[in-house]
Amino acid sequence: MARDGDAALIRDCRNGDRQALGSLVRRYERPVYNAAYRMLGNADEAADVAQTTFLKAFEKLDHYNPKYRFFSWIYRIAVNESIDRINGRSRLRELDDSPASVDPGPDDIEDHRQLSRQLQSSLNALTEDQRAVVMLRHFVEISYREIGEILQIPEKTVKSRLFTARQRLKDMLEHEGVRP
Template sequence: MNAPSAGPHQPFAPSRVIVDDATDQALLERLRNGDREAFAELVIRYQRPIYNAAFWILRKPEDASDVAQTVFLRVAERLDEYDDRYRFFSWIYRIAVNESLNLLRRGGREEVLDDEGDLPGAERDDPESRAGDAESAARVRGAVLRLSPGDRMVITLRHFAELSYEEMGEVLEIDQKTVKSRLYEARQRLRAMLEDLRPH
């Protein structure tokens, strides 16, 4: 089964993951019964959040697009490995996180920071209405992108994907206490970085 394209380097807007276990399970059942349209529907449901999660870890649109494509290929290849006692979104997010970190590890990939805001949610329509908070938003984006991959990952899952601590624990395969500890430390580093970037 071929995965539909995740789209070339599309800067999707950050979006909350709307978890609907019943819909996911219905789509998976259709997929197991050979319904190819069900796979396309899964891609549509998860394409944007998977791309976003990968982008905020990798910082490069082309790499995030590659990871999103790979994630859906992995889903198609490994569907038999999915245990439906667990949430599908946790499984697919775990694949996305692992693929993103694997890409960072391979060959010492150079991370390029695009200060022009080639970022999810960096639409340029109606600039006047955005002028008031544009500078602040740019500082936050710049600071997040300068964090370590691990810090970017927990910040992304909590503040961009808006996962609960329980959901983050499922994705990262750690307990909630560890989730909270990692998130606290990442937020502290982000705050310190924002102070450094604050105009004086």
């Protein structure tokens, strides 16, 4: 996770420097998109959430407290945006009564990517809170402390949520007959 130099880039952004903005966006656009994809399981929605995340982050740049790490702040926005999107999707589903699908994207071309789809399906079956800790731990690869900082929950809650999520994933895998 690139973090060095964030403070200087943010300072330059506050002075209207679009080159600094471009650098900061390049640094985080891929991880933010990946985080949103793992939360949502849909490429188009993940791109929308990534876009909204940066938009909100820079709209509120004056409120950003440099005491905290920029990546924590931007991931927090991304997770919240993803959860909002999931909740909105649930409300639509109540109206539509059609189940949300996992966007297979380009994965369906190769057989060995079946595992990825199964995995994303299982992630989608977790609660949003559980999915967020799994996503941050396994795909963003950050520590319990950092996860707690992003989700604004105690480290103890991170651990218990992570354990419950992993137990559920194990059960789903066994049910699906997948041997990890």
